[in-house]
Amino acid sequence: MNEVIGRCPVCSEKMVVTRLECPQCGTAIEGKFELCKFCYLSKEQRDFLELFIRTRGNIREMEKELGLSYPTIKNKLDNLIAALGYKVEKGPRVDKKE
Known part of the structure; x- marks a missing residue:
């Protein structure tokens, strides 16, 4: 099954879901449904967030995993x-002390 995209690939505006369907019984609901705020993040942002959670917010571990500097990690976190x-x-x- 394909993953829902949160932003329009043409104009970058937020997408809405217009139909929900149960794969088990086939029940369907139609209307306009807003996605959660995490769905509007880019794949890169969601991957970063997942790593942040997996490392329990340990930026040193994130530096090792991503091969990025402390200021770059902090910048990505601020952007997220x-x-x-x-x-x-x-x-x-406040710069990180070595």
Whole structure:
């Protein structure tokens, strides 16, 4: 089965689901249904979020898994937070100590 896409591949606007169907009994419901906010994330963002959860938010582990620097991981995390509709706090930058 194909995965639902959250954004239109032509104009990038949010998609809506118009039909839900039970694969077991065939019951179908039609209308306009909004997807959850995670469905609107890009595949890259969902993969990053999954890794964040799997590593329990341990950025050092994420650095190892992705082969990326601490500032890059933090930037991706800030972008993910913003994509989910939350305010990203931009305080004084604290660099990771080696």
